[in-house]
């Protein structure tokens with residue numbers, strides 16, 4: 001259920017708010033951990049991963065080219081700026097707020113550190129680390145006009161950069177319905193990527209997260225998201241990928257071969273499908289650790305599939321399922337937890 005300020009005071013509502021908060025924290029925290037697990041092997045083949053780390057591949061947070069174990073990448077950085085846009089109480093429309101927030105992220109990728117007058121996330125020096133940001137994300141935000149369906153930027157691009165930053169739309173108390181969640185994710189995705197699949201895969205993730213936060217099961221949430229996205233033009237690639245993930249999961253236990261069959265995750269619908277498959281095949285709370293490791297040990301875009309899988313399972317199970325040793329190590333933990341809590345508050349404060 002969505003909680004409004006007028007509802008506050010009744011026991012069930014407080015309980016619901018607490019549940020939303022733990023799911024939001026779980027979603028963003030497990031997403032960041034998946035990102036950090038995948039970062040050291042983002043550009044490695046599965047064979048290379050196994051030759052580096054042994055037959056089981058990556059089994060823990062390990063150092064990456066960026067530094068010590070636990071460092072996140074652009075996936076988590078951009079996700080937090082999505083949150084900041086959703087917390088912004090400026091009366092400008094959401095597209096403008098998202099564009100402004102992602103432009104603040106762009107500055108973090110172009111400048112060595114925060115200017116003296118910076119506020120909010122732009123004042124946090126750890127976010128100025130450059131961790132293989134996506135080209136379309138950078139170029140889309142440098143474009144002279146704001147990308148939209150009718151006025152696209154990067155018209156042919158469907159990189160997974162839209163999906164990996166879109167879980168917060170599903171968490172926001174400012175977006176009252178799954179349709180509103182989808183529309184907001186679409187607006188956000190169009191700021192950097194013009195291909196329909198880029199925006200619809202982002203919308204699908206956001207909507208699945210919303211259904212999970214509302215208490216639905218994972219398979220049911222995926223099915224409902226397929227139904228909702230099917231109402232949008234040019235949905236076929238996205239919904240086919242999601243159906244492929246469901247079918248693969250129905251075929252038996254998690255398998256690297258089945259995962260590989262869904263793609264490598266560099267493009268939006270593949271990253272979404274691989275992550276949905278990793279989540280569906282590890283549905284229990286105690287399997288979150290195994291799910292994240294499964295999601296990063298493959299040929300493709302390991303940090304993004306790790307991040308999206310973490311978003312899904314963290315939203316499903318809540319913060320309590322997140323392995324505490326990894327939560328303690330992941331970069332930005334305090335900021336992530338603070339922003340997640342504020343995102344589900346019925347009366348968000350100004351973020352800047």
Ligand SMILES: [Mg+2]
Nearest residue numbers: 073074075303
């Ligand atoms: Mg990344």
